[in-house]
Amino acid sequence: MxxxxxxxxxxxxxxxxxxxxxxxxxxxxxxxxxxxxxxxxxxxxxxxxxxxxxxxxxxxxxxxxxxxxxxxxxxxxxxxxxxxxxxxxxxxxxxxxHELGADPGLVKDGVEADLQRLLAEQLELLGPGHTLVRREYPTAIGPVDILARAADGATVAVELKRRGDIDGVEQLTRYLELLNRDPLLAPVRGVYAAQLIRPQARVLAEDRGITCVTLDYDAMRGVDDSASRLF
Known part of the structure; x- marks a missing residue:
């Protein structure tokens, strides 16, 4: 540099x-x-x-x-x-x-990969009876973060974001349209999961029949000390 x-x-x-x-x-x-x-x-x-x-x-x-x-x-x-x-x-x-050399890159705490791994291990956060089919389920337009089965046997596609904006809802909508063409998977329900979901994104998701789930990253990691909370 x-x-x-x-x-x-x-x-x-x-x-x-x-x-x-x-x-x-x-x-x-x-x-x-x-x-x-x-x-x-x-x-x-x-x-x-x-x-x-x-x-x-x-x-x-x-x-x-x-x-x-x-x-x-x-x-x-x-x-x-x-x-x-x-x-x-x-x-x-x-x-x-100055020769700075190769940079290892920014290591973030709570990135989507961490949320994906934790949610795959704690699918009960989506509701009782959910089981994992696969993380990073491949499609022609990119991988779905998590593919799961609900207790009633329905397929569930989960899109994960740290902050849920409208773009993520649109992305999940495209996945659902594609996955529902597969008779082995259909019907496929959508879940939009994030640490924070913006109001406009929530309205759009719910209008399209997509369930919104807010994730507590600290609680998922087991570091949330609820006993020390005032409220």
């Missing part, structure tokens, strides 16, 4: 146009080809950027730009479109590079 603090102006050219007048900024050049332009504000969000895949070309400025004080022209060209980021550098105050 390369970090450059420079006085620069920035122009984005492509599907839209944007201009940042000359100011002191942080330029972040990553190994994946992305280039980000930051100010000393705005939290984590860059002022402008080019996503990978992209190529960075650094060249001397055109004579008319050199006359204005530009010392380098950075052109960041997207490889899959005509979009490009043009950075005119007037002065470089810091320029450091």
């Amino acid at each position: 390369r970090l450059v603090i420079a006085d620069c102006s920035v122009d984005y050219e492509g599907r839209l146009r944007a201009h940042l007048p000359a100011a002191r900024r942080l330029l972040v050049v990553k190994a994946d080809g992305s280039v980000l332009v930051h100010s000393d504000g705005g939290s984590y969000k860059p002022l402008n950027w080019m996503s990978p895949p992209a190529r960075l070309h650094v060249a001397p400025p055109a004579p008319e730009l050199a006359a204005e004080g530009v010392v380098e022209t950075w052109t960041v060209q997207a490889t899959k479109s005509d979009d490009r980021l043009v950075i005119q550098v007037f002065a470089v105050h810091e320029d450091v590079s």
Whole structure:
């Protein structure tokens, strides 16, 4: 990763146009080809950027730009479109590079994979008599998180999310339409399970006959101390 603090102006050219007048900024050049332009504000969000895949070309400025004080022209060209980021550098105050190596990635507590594993072990949360058919049940449009059998023998397809939005309801609806074409599975009922289900998603799910289940992740892990609660 390369970090450059420079006085620069920035122009984005492509599907839209944007201009940042000359100011002191942080330029972040990553190994994946992305280039980000930051100010000393705005939290984590860059002022402008080019996503990978992209190529960075650094060249001397055109004579008319050199006359204005530009010392380098950075052109960041997207490889899959005509979009490009043009950075005119007037002065470089810091320029450091670090080899960060391979990143192991963010490990989250309570991600969907954990919820899936715990719910597969605690299917009674869906109602008594449920049994597991398979986790990650394959379909032509992607795997269903959990496929189960209810006590009455009906097939149950479960879509799991940490936060349940409308998109998850739409996803489960597509799974149900496909699964109900299989005479060995039909009729298939849907369950939308999440730690938090947004009101709009709940209304849409219930309108489509999908059951909503709110999951208590701490209780599922066995770390919920109900004796210490005030309420």
